[in-house]
Amino acid sequence: MSKVSRMLMPGLGLALLSIAPALGQAAAPAPAAQAALPALFWVLAGVLGAVLLVFLTLFVAVLALMRPQLRRLYELPSVRRSWSGQVLGLLVGDAVLVRGEVRDEMLDHDYDGIHEFDNDLPPWWKYGFYVTIVFGLVYLAYYHVAQAGQLSHAEYETEMQQAALLVSADDPNQLTTYEPLTAAADLASGKTLFATNCAPCHGPNAEGKVGPNLTDEYWLHGGEVNHLYKTIKFGVQGKGMVAWKGKLSGKQILQVSSYILSLQGSKPAGAKEPQGQKEAASKPVAKL
Incomplete structure (x- = not known):
């Protein structure tokens, strides 16, 4: 390596190091460019259609x-x-x-004066018949030999089971089988929903106002997550607890229920006296 090359190498290295961040920033798609992608797609589609x-x-x-x-x-x-x-x-x-070929060749027999021509079946009909044979073989192999798909009776049973689950979810006399949500995002959503919809009656920290304290071990209608879900969804007639069914989705109700359980033992200031029966409720832990 010559003396001039050795003198230029450090400066070239510094120049590359300074250019690299700029190249990385340029490679990152800008929000405006991302917003322009759908318009570019339609322009290209229009050009292709014109061609x-x-x-x-x-x-x-x-x-x-x-x-x-x-x-x-x-x-x-x-x-x-x-x-x-x-x-x-x-x-x-x-x-x-x-x-197909139309030969109009009359056969040598008739029925009550009705004559029959010896013409081929139309090719489109024959090709369609061949397709049905191939389809039948594939159907037999897929559903009966490999048993990779459900037959009509099994599909009916599956649909009836799903319908039963939907009915049971709207049956106030039948508890759901949910587990408390533990993800930080779900608990954060439950906190927001609680502050918006539940805090006026239960307090901002669930310490209890018109409604009972939700941070202690005493519950009027059960402290397990599915009991909470039922109480929030269907309400309690004659007790001032409104039904949130139709106002909150099923997932939102489960998020609120899980958030309430996360407040167990928090002992907020000004907590209302215990009401109901003592019950140790499970307390979900957020997964960060």
């Missing part, structure tokens, strides 16, 4: 100009009997590939 339209127009024009030559080519017996020749026939106006 396809121009190509189709040129194809039709070329086909119209070359139709006499294609017709003469199609009239050749060796070409007309081939499958590719029948495709060519579609371009020159002969739909034999779709409707």
Whole structure:
């Protein structure tokens, strides 16, 4: 390495180090660029559609100009009997590939004066019949041999089970089987919902106002998460506890219930005296 190269290397290294952050920032997509992506997609789709339209127009024009030559080519017996020749026939106006050969050859029998022609079935019908055979084989292998999918009876049973779950979720006499939510995001959402909807009656720290204290071990209607879920969802008639069904989603009710359980033993200032029966409720721990 020459003396000049050794002198230039440190400066080149410093220049690269200074440029690298700028390159990293430039590589990161800006919010404006992200917002422009849908518009760019539609522009590209429009350009592609225009190109396809121009190509189709040129194809039709070329086909119209070359139709006499294609017709003469199609009239050749060796070409007309081939499958590719029948495709060519579609371009020159002969739909034999779709409707089949119509020979109009009458068979030598009749029924009460009704005669029968010996014509082939239309190719579209035969191809459709072949497709049904392939479909039947695939269906047999998938549902009966491999048993990878549910048959109609099993689908019916599954749908009935799902319907029963939905009905039980709206049945105030049947408890749900939820577990308390422990994720920090769910507990944060439950705290926000509690502050908005529950704090006017239970206090900002669940210490109790018109409603009971929710931070001690005493409960009027059960302190397990599914009892709390039921109380919040359906309310308590004649006790001032309104039903939040229809106002909060099922997940939001479970978030509020889990947040209330997270307040157990917090002992807020000015807590209301215990009400109900003593019950040790499970306390979810947020997963950070």
